[in-house]
Amino acid sequence: MKKxxxxxxxxxxxxxxxxxxxxxxxxxxxxxxxxxxxxxGVNTSGVGVTDGDWNIAAVEDLGGGLKAGANMxxxxxxxxxxxxxxxxxxxxxxxxxxxxxxxAFGTVTVGxxxxxxxxxGLVTAGGPTFIxxxxxxxxAGASNVDILSYKTPSFNGFxxxxxxxxxxGGNGAENGGSNKLFxxxxxxxxLSAAADYTDYGSAAAASxxxxxxxxxxxxxxxxxxxxxxxxxxxxxxxxxxxxxxGVSVPMGPxxxxxxxxxxxxxxxxASATGYDFSAQYNLSKRTYVAxxxxxxxxxxxxxxxxxxxxxxxxxx
Numbered sequence: 001m002k003k004x005x006x007x008x009x010x011x012x013x014x015x016x017x018x019x020x021x022x023x024x025x026x027x028x029x030x031x032x033x034x035x036x037x038x039x040x041g042v043n044t045s046g047v048g049v050t051d052g053d054w055n056i057a058a059v060e061d062l063g064g065g066l067k068a069g070a071n072m073x074x075x076x077x078x079x080x081x082x083x084x085x086x087x088x089x090x091x092x093x094x095x096x097x098x099x100x101x102x103x104a105f106g107t108v109t110v111g112x113x114x115x116x117x118x119x120x121g122l123v124t125a126g127g128p129t130f131i132x133x134x135x136x137x138x139x140a141g142a143s144n145v146d147i148l149s150y151k152t153p154s155f156n157g158f159x160x161x162x163x164x165x166x167x168x169g170g171n172g173a174e175n176g177g178s179n180k181l182f183x184x185x186x187x188x189x190x191l192s193a194a195a196d197y198t199d200y201g202s203a204a205a206a207s208x209x210x211x212x213x214x215x216x217x218x219x220x221x222x223x224x225x226x227x228x229x230x231x232x233x234x235x236x237x238x239x240x241x242x243x244x245x246g247v248s249v250p251m252g253p254x255x256x257x258x259x260x261x262x263x264x265x266x267x268x269x270a271s272a273t274g275y276d277f278s279a280q281y282n283l284s285k286r287t288y289v290a291x292x293x294x295x296x297x298x299x300x301x302x303x304x305x306x307x308x309x310x311x312x313x314x315x316x
Contacts, residue, residue, distance in 0.1 A: 020061040027054040027076075027316055032292075034309025039301055049077040050311060053095055066103040071111075073097065098147075107151045149181075157188035161196075190219040209235040223249045239266040255280045263299075270299040287314045 029052040035045040053076060059069040073095035098111025149163035161183040183196035193216035200209050215228035226246040233239050241264055248257035257278045264271035274297065280290035290311050297304040 020063075021058070022060075023056065023058045025054065025056055028052060028313060029076075030311055030313040032309040032311035034307060034311075036307045037305065039298065039303045039305045041303070050309070051313075052077045064103075066101070068099070068101050070099045071097065104153065106153050109149045109151070110147070112146050145179075154187075157186050158184065159186075160184050190221075192217045209233050209237070223247055238268075240264065241266070253282045255282065265299065268299055272299045273297050286316060287312075289313075 030050045031047065032050045033045075033047040034050075035043065037043050053073050055071070055073045057069065057071050059067055061067055075095050094112075096111065096113045098109055098113065100107055100109040102108075145165045147163055147165045149161055151161045152159050161181070163181040163183075165179045165181060179198065179200050181196055181198045183194065185194040186192065193214075195214040196212075198211040200211070210233040211230065213228070213230045215226065217224060217226040224247070226244075228242075228244045228246075230242040231239070232241070242261065244259060244261040246257070246259040248255060255278075257280070259276045260273075261275070262271040262273045274295060276292075276294050278290050278292045280288050282288045290313070292307075292309050292311055294307045295304045
């Protein structure tokens, strides 16, 4: 009898421990038929996977208001190029992975993430646009980085973040320097805004530089608008400024969205420009079909590169 009670007590304690932990699996898969025309007039068309991933999130309640968690994502785009390692291929490869510890003191995060270097990643109001990861044509690109960051708790909508980052797998600061990021954000009601400053701290004059970004979004109810600005001081290389404006309009099951962006090198007479639009029809909370278009034009170019596609997306 005593052994039975002890066994039941151990089982109950184990059950309580398991109840404090949870793991979730989410993801998405997107197919599209599209046509693309390059700036030189080369046309292509066809059907294919435009995005797909699995995302695993685990969280454990450590007690006393302290929690630990891990997030891992794997990009899965079918079987066409299983060994492909490029940013635009369709094979399987890792995406963001991170671990964190959070409590009343704030949140400490360490991981490897995709860090958007361009202004377009700052403007989220454009709805279901597709510049970025799924076709690699973001005006200023993106890069993978290792990151160690601390984020304060929110005070009246304000929070601050400090981070150190370097190239993934670099075992040290990128370019031989110490890259540091300082950021503040605000989110209350319909308004959200963010600003960050990055010091790349490179010993190489052509790589040493600083970056300042600021963005904001406001939900008007009938529409959501967003603006963003980035200034990159590229050391002895040419400085660059980028601007973007986004808007999305929900209309029942429809969501109409657009982003207009420009990128200009200091002293240049012309800017690189681009726009992204989408008309999305939500079949459910997890499935939609959308008509999407994109046009990008290099500074000084006489023609634009364009893409138009019809996309079917399902998330789980």
